[in-house]
Amino acid sequence: MAKSIPAKKKKQTQKKGILQESIGKKLSVAIITYNEEKNIKECIESCLEIADEIVVLDSISTDKTEMISKSFSSVRFYKQRFKGHIEQKNDAIALCKYDWILSLDADERISTELKNSILSFKQKQDDETLNGLQVSRLTYHMGKFIRHSGWYPQYRYRIFKKGNAIWVGENPHDYISIQGKGSKIYGDIIHYSFRDLSHQVNTINQFSSIVAFTRQKKGKDFLF
Template sequence: MIVKNEAKMIDRCLNSVNGIVNEIIIVDTGSTDSTKEIGENHGARIYPYQWSNNFSEARNYGLSYATGDWILWLDADEELDETDKNNLPKILGDTKANILALPVLNYHGLTEPVDKNHLFLIYQPRLFRNHLSIKFINRIHENVHLPENIDQFIENISVSIHHYGYLKQITDEKHKGRRNLRLLEIELSEPSHSPWIEYHIASEYYRNNQYEKAFMYVNQAIVAFIQKGLMPPSLLYKLKYAILIETNSLDGAWPSIEKAILLYPDYVDLHFYKGYILYEKKEYVESLESFEKCLELGENNTKYLILKGVGTFKAWHYKGLCLEHLGRTAEAQAAFECEENSLLY
């Protein structure tokens, strides 16, 4: 873990790994509250670290002290799912993979308690074998990097991580947007920087409701990937059309979203955006088809960042609205009942 002034959050995080991990390594970058004391109460080893505006360097510093066979990395505003975590010992004993991806539930909204239906789900590599020279890369939004001689296969497992760091109260208190933009601008100044930097800058502006800047940077990211001969990742198109919908720029979103769907035909969020755009344009028959496609795809595709509900209750809701507009009242009522039932799970 990397921490600084996490006294409000860290106890919950460390409680969630109690009985699961054999050692806790905390890299502290200058806490002035009781973070270090709380960590020590959980048996953690605390290593002071001079912050260098580089998350990967700090994480790799922590790795240098790890002695166990496996590394689990978390942030203080996260916790392992109470039920799922008990499956970890068996999973680690059985797997042949060197790296495991866990589903991270990113909650959004104002503050806690969270609404369990307000989240984005994405699988991220959070567990990997130690002593294989696996390191972190990137100044911010750090990723696990596997040496070329290491098997690159990543196994997905169903041990969830709950992440609360995108709640508005937390981002405001920690000035995360300002910090992230500062680090991203440093990366942007590097001539060989990855197009992911433009995407992450766009995301920060989007979260701050600065949609014009967000749209400019996400388009720059798309172009940069294409110029490198790479297909722009699905996240870029998800963000682009989220911005267009948020700004009610339906003419800019339709029919160009069809091209994004051709690239990622199994991405439920893009089909949901298409359905919403068509619904707002009063094209109810075509909109209905899109929401039925969402229900067919569901929300279990581990390749994508998925907004909870786009393959279940949100899709049922809009399907019901479309059916109402088409005069199919009984079918609409059945769709709304399915919406209610899916909210229960």
């Protein structure tokens, strides 16, 4: 639990796994996981300076995801059977207690530039008409950052006001839809995607099966 720090002390000390007390807007970070022991530690660490709480909703991992997540006193850890990417992310949002939410995947990190932009945003006077912020995503693919071919910048809503946004789409391809006014914020979410070709092929096979199953349940054509 974070300790209260007098408002006059702008420079704050942060212990490992303990969030800094913020004075302006409160921000929840929502992360869904399944067997993410290789990613979750760095994902959480990248959020500690900007988050007032971190919610991890796990799909009953069989690796060390739970142990690593719980090693951070700032994390509220939950687990439930996997319902689908969209459903899990919306359930994670529902578990958040603050008005503003940042939704992340475990293989994503907050860049220094985005961290600073979020800290500045939290201190600004609230715009009652603003319900979401689009963030650019920079993908790290097989050892290289991809900044071309439509991969960058990929602006998507990732920061939003609770009650005015929802994950939609078709599993596993999801996106956030917001009601009302949106804007953009400077800085990147860094996405560490595929480690190698085998990892990419396995993910494509997994995702194509999810799409086929989703369309079958809806009575849609799922042939490729």
